[in-house]
Amino acid sequence: MTARNHRDALDRVLRRTIEPRARDTDGAGRFPRENVDALGRAGLLGLTSPTRHGGCGRGLGEAVEVTDRVARVCGSTAAVLAAHYAATAVLTRHADPELLRAIAAGRHLSTLALAETGNPGLVPAGRAESRGGVVALSARKNWVVSAGEADSYVWTAPPAGQRGGLSLWLVPAEAPGLCVPASADAVGLRGSATATITADPVLVPTSAAIGESGGAAQELLEVILPWLCALQAALALGLMRAVLARGVECVTGPQPSWSRWQAPPAEQAEVRADLARMRTKVDTAELVLADAVQHGWHPDGLQRLLQARALSGENAVQVAELGIKVCGQHAFRQDYGVERRFRDAHTAAHGQFAVDQAWDHVGRIACGRALLA
Secondary structure: OOHHHHHHHHHHHHHHHHHHHHHHHHHOOOOOHHHHHHHHHOOOOOOOOOHHHOOOOOOHHHHHHHHHHHHHHOHHHHHHHHHHHHHHHHHHHHOOHHHHHHHHOOOOOEEEEOOEOOEOOOOOOOEEEEEOOEEEEEEEEEEEOOOOOOOEEEEEEOOOOOOOOOEEEEEEOOOOOEEOOOOOOOOOOOOOOOEEEEEEEEEEEHHHEEOOOOOOHHHHHHHHHHHHHHHHHHHHHHHHHHHHHHHHHHHHOOOOHHHOOOOOHHHOHHHHHHHHHHHHHHHHHHHHHHHHHHOOOOOOHHHHHHHHHHHHHHHHHHHHHHHHHHHHHHHHOOOOOHHHHHHHHHHHOOOOOOHHHHHHHHHHHHHOOOOOO
16 A cells, blocks of 8 residues: 555544544543554554464554544544554554464454553563463553454563563453453543453463563564554544634634624734744644654654653643643534644643653653663
């Protein structure tokens, strides 16, 4: 699939499927299964899968573009897509070809299970015990997107029988001992099925290891974290763009009759200044993200991606707050979607890798400290 073809495919899915369902996905807190299926049929779940397995063979830049554009319409669907692309990035290196073909064909949705309850870092505090070719993983993973909806989870754990260190596992949704709440925890973007899931323990074969046991720190720092930072930044950028568009529409569109006694909003310097602040924050986030993606594999590439994640997350919150101010009472109309994106922007600042964690990691790099301490 060429760049033009995947953009055309995305246009069709956005217009025919995602946009008509966006308000229902948020209002009902319902997982956007129809959207995911439509993205799969269009080849967009396999956007970054290798062509030799039937995928589109595209890279991080295209994944960022798709996530950004989907987020402008439905933040929940974009959050699901971002987690899937980040998981796929590491699966592409190690997974069985049959699984990669299923992802490329749009039949398999994956996600990440990184963060743990009570453990703010990326080094897992759970347990992994191996016996007779079976590994028992014990942990509580929080902020898991697509919980109970994904077909597999890329799961971090200590090496089997050890404390400390890092290994990665592919946990199928049907794995024994995987406990997913019947309904989402009401965290995360409302339709993204974000929840805390429990391995008590979950049993997987030793063949479910992703890469070498105990050697997954490199995969986390070189693959998962860069993709996760870029895609979370793209999610925040899409939310910002949507709020800005609504703000401009509200200020420049027809005004209600009761407001004729005062100057139109577009003629008020304070309103124009707020729109200018919104525009500048969107442009700044876009430039920083584009630069980070372009230089993602340079020596300071991870630092730039961490900065993009942190800056975009903070800017999205600020743009959403300004959007509420600029749109006034219109911000709370369901058809405007500003209030929904206000919540989404605040929520997107948290998640598997929160804005505060991104800033801390930038600080660690500046101080010469290890990122996975």
